[in-house]
Structures are given as structure tokens and as C-alpha cells.
Amino acid sequence: MKRALTLLLLLLIGAGCASTPSPRAWVHRPGPFIAVMAAYPPEIEANEAVFGGPGITRSTWHIDGLVFRHVRFAGHDLLLFPSGVSMVNAAMNTQRALDRFRISHVFFAGIAGAIDPRHHIGDVVIPERWYHHSEAAYLNPRPDGSGYILPDYFKPKRENLGFIFPDAVEVIRDGMDRPESRESFEADPALLDLARRALPGLPPLPMGRRNAEVSVGGQGISGPVFLDNRQYREWAFRVWKADCLDMESTAIAQVCWTHRVPFLIVRSLSDLAGGQEGVNDADRTERPVARHASLVLGEILRTLPARR
16 A cells, blocks of 8 residues: 555656646746836836826736836837846846746836946937946955966956956857857847937937937946946946946846847936046936936837837
8 A cells, every 4th residue: 555655646746747837838928018127216217207107007917026017108018117226136037027928129228327438417328238347357466466366267358457357258048059258248230220210309308508418339337336436437448448337237138138139228327437526426316317218218119110
């Protein structure tokens, strides 16, 4: 009897394992949607004001503590949801959306710190590629002060900041036999062209006594750091010639690269990332600046042909 019960239990366990589908199989995946993300309240509120006015929500899903809202805008089905602040949250929540919904494009609208000192607060940048600035080797100095002790595997490609040596990231996706080292992840070329075509339709974006400028192209950098340090900003500009720095975009870009989902990230500049004198400007500027990014993304989505 004992042996028979044991055999029956093993058969039941085996049957259960054999019939358990993968998460993508058992979860109903509504869509297709255009994902529109933002990280924290000022950005989320700006997106809600531009894309998610009262009475236009079609459906709402509560998944793992996040709220996903389906709204209609300019003939498109948008999925509004938060990325959360910083790299791990942004990667996790982008992946969560791709697992649970059918996503045709990923967009992000929010604020960032300026790296290029030629930009002004309120300006909007739409980078064509995104780098990790915090993927790095932290190394000991040589006893004789002649430099730093490099491990055998590491071949520096970019200028270091003291003991901080920038590095690439190892990535892999379907169709590759082994991981490859990548320094950057590129926004979708067609969406970059679309953004350029959308610029003439933009209304003025006032910021103080001037109208903000909008540019498409260039570099952005991201890492799990709120940057408010002049020395780091100057180094980062020399190394990457970046327009902006934030805490989410490259993580989103890497997830989109993995799944071959086209993405575009719109960032409006709230400060000079530590280059200012005195207290950082971001607390004062974050709400009007976030609205600039959402308005620019709105014009881009109006230019995007609606799905038939």
C-alpha cells in the first residue's frame, strides 16, 4: 500500500509538472498597446494630464502593486504605467509590462539632469543611444602611485575618474549563441525620424524668459545615482559627450533591445546635474519641466500613424 501511494504521488507530481505552461502561456496578454512610462509623481502627473484625462480610461489592471491603464490618445491605444525610480525598478517594470501585455512600442517621458552645459533648464532632448555610466570596475591604486591595478580581463576603453573605470555590459537575446559586450543601446531609427517630423508642430514651451529648445539625437547616460556633483558631470561629459543623465532610461533601453521592441525616450532638463552654484534646481523645476517632456511626446504620438 505504501509503495502504491508513493507511486501515485509521483505520477500526480509528474502530471502537474508536464502540464504547467510557461508564464507567457497562462497569462492573458491584452493589447496591442503603446507603452507610455514615467518614473515618479511629477512625471506621472504630467503624463496623466496630457494623455489620461478624466473619463477616457478604457481598462485598468493592478499587477504586483502597479496600476496599468489603457487610454485612447490620438487614435492610439496607450498603456500608462510607472517605471519606478532607478535602474532595477525600471528594468523590472518594463519586463513586467512586456510579459503581461502585447506591446508594439515603448515610450518614456520625464526629466533628467543636463550633462552638456550648452543646454538650458526646460530644454527637451531625445537621445539616439543610451549608455550605462555606472557599469564600472572600482580598482586599487598601484603602490608606487603610477596608476591603478587592472585585472587581467579588463581592458579600459574610456577615461577613468580616479578609481572608477567605465565598463560595458554583457547582454544576450534570442538568436545569439553567447553574450556580447555592448556599450550602448540605440533608440528606434524610425521613431527618431518621427520625432524630427513632429518638431514643427510643437507649441512654444516657455521656461522663464525663453522658450525651451527641443533636439533629437546625441547620447544619454543612466545609472542608479542622483547626480549632484560638478566633477562627475564634467567627467561624464568628456567621456560620453552626453546630453543628459537619468536613473532609468538605459535599463529600459536594454530590456527593449533584448526583446527587439522599438523604443524612444523623451527627457526634459531640470538642472545641470551638479554644475549649478548652491542648491540643485530640480525641486523647483521638476513639474513644469516634466510637462515639457509629456507635451513633446504627445506631439510625437499625434504624428505616429494610427493602427487600423
